[in-house]
Amino acid sequence: MAASTWQRSSYCAQGEACIHVAAHHNTINVIESGDPTGATLHTTPAAWAALIRTVKDTAHHD
Template structure:
């Protein structure tokens, strides 16, 4: 996997349980700071991630 730039959720407090996101041209990567191993990275498509955000914000 190429080097990625991760952004922490703006809803994350100072604790250790934060969602991180990284966007590439083809995919959206999600990681939880409580489980930072590469095997715990969720990879999805842009349309699927958009659908998830729309569902969560209803």
């Protein structure tokens, strides 16, 4: 099985806990950098896209 390529959130400041996201076999995996050996959230690309759309839409309403 090929290793996932993790991408750090672009909203992460240096030294702070961030989320890291990787796509692997039609699954989106999410971890928190403050505890990289902790739980991994697994979701579908459609659910991830819906979450990102909602976050972006909400950010524009502040």
